[in-house]
Amino acid sequence: MSQSFNIAVVGATGTLGETLVQLLEERDFPVGTLHLLASAESAGHSLPFKGKNLRVREVEGFDFTQVQLVFFAASEQVTSRFAPLAHKAGCSLIDLSGALPLEQAPRLVPEANAELLKSLSAPYQLTSPSPSVVALATVLAPLRGLLELQRVTVTACLAVSSQGREGVTELARQTAELLNVRPLEPRFFDRQIAFNLLPQAGVVDACGHGLLELRLARELKQVLALPTLSVAATCVLAPVFFGDSLSLSVQTGAAVDLPAIAAALESATSVEFVVLGDYPTAVGDAVGQDEVYVGRLRNGLDDLTELNLSIASDNVRKGASLNAVQIAELLIKHYL
Template sequence: MSQSFDIAVIGATGTVGETLVQILEECDFPVGTLHLLASSESAGHSVPFRGKNVRVREVDQFDFSLVKLAFFAAGPAVTRSFAPRASAAGCMLIDLSGGLPAGQAPAVVPEANAQVLATLVAPVQVSSPSASAVALAVALAPLRGLLDLQHVNVTACLAMSTQGHEAVSELARQTTELLNVRPLEPRFFDRQVAFNVLAQVGTPDEQGHALLERRLVQELRELLGLPSLKISVTCLQVPVFFGDSFSVSVRSATPVDLPAVNAALDGAAGVELVEAGDYPTPVGDAVGQDVVYVGRVRGGIDDPEQLNLWLTTDNVRKGAALNAVQLGQLLIKDLL
């Protein structure tokens, strides 16, 4: 593509923002001028891009009319604050924070519901959903034509990077303290996370469900086009730096054809099917890769309508940054 486009990345110094900039370079995205933006605390830092160090500036003063496309990779409050300015300037927006309602910025995963992009009108606003929703949608979308999905039960084992640089540093610090037989002082979390598993991610509501769990249910229904699908989710915080993993149990209204399921997964975009007898792990397989690994494909022990799967993927790269970049590629191809 010979034409180039001026682009902004908000949250450029965060875990996802840095990876997003890296992928823009790797895929030779048609960037003209790249504007890297963040809060006043991060302004002045530099991020490498195409052999140069690009200085990060404050988002508060940015003129969105300078760019055609903006990636919002900061928090929901930042998106809600600056999305109206971007839209008023005619700038397309891809939000990675979950800060915009579905009616305003529909969630899209190219492997699951790319057709939604054709229904959008300028100035386009679209959401790149949570990394967990991306992984599950990529794996389950190829099965919609085979299974009459009735219920999906998910146990999500989330890496520290789900919560950013500070959580990654906390795991490293706690691990060092314990290995050196020093007293452990939890900081980012309220208890020990190194060599441990925390049974919730975030603060639960009155019904006991955390915000991320509710967000995952809503996004997965939207991505699969199944608004009435029953979904149960439990998110766990596990002592892994990068790479989310999921134990998924699916109930169909009819018996599951395992050979057909394996064939559909093996031919699906964004999926790497691991042969029977083996299984993928985040560290050994998923981290740094651009696919969702699927293994341990099996039926229920005594339930022909049940399908069980094990998934793992790089939550920062595939689940967040790459999905957003793929959306950007589709937008500039079809709408600019």
């Protein structure tokens, strides 16, 4: 493609932002000028891109008319503040924070609902959904023609990187403290995460539902275009730096044809199917990879209309940054 696009990455010094910049280079995205933006505290840092070190500038005061596309890889608060400015300047934007409402910035997973773009117009406002939804949609989309999906129950064991760089730092610090037999004082998390599982990931509402769980349910229904789908989600923080592991149970309207499901997964885009007798893990298989790993395919113990399986996915690379870049690739190929 001869045409190039001026791009801005807001939150460039965070884990998602840095990975996003790496992927733009790896996938030879047609970047004209790349503007790296962050908070005042991070301004002045630099990141490598195509043989050069690009300086990070402060997002405050940036003129968004200089770019055609903006990635928001920062916090919800930053996106809520600066996304309207980018949109007003005529920029298309892709948000990774989930700050914008579904109606304003539809969630997109290219393997599941790329056709959504046909109903939208420039400047585009799109959201790369939560990494768990990217993994789930990548697996469930090729099965929609084979299953009458009625209910999805998922337990998502999330890596601490789902909480940002602070989560990674805290797990490393706690692990070092315990291995050196020193007293442990939790800082970022409200209790010990090292060698432990926390069955509550972040803030919960008055009914006890986690905001991440509510986001997962809303986004999955929208991406799969199944507004009446029943979704039950539990998010658990696991003592893993990178890579999410999901246990998925699907209730269907008829007996599940396991060989047909296996064949569909084996041929699906961005899916690595692990045959019976083996199983996928986040650390051993998925981290650093562009595919979602799926295994342990089986019926329910007492119900042939139930399908169970396990999923492993790199939450930072595949689940967030790569999905956002793939959305951008669709935009520049067909719509910008």
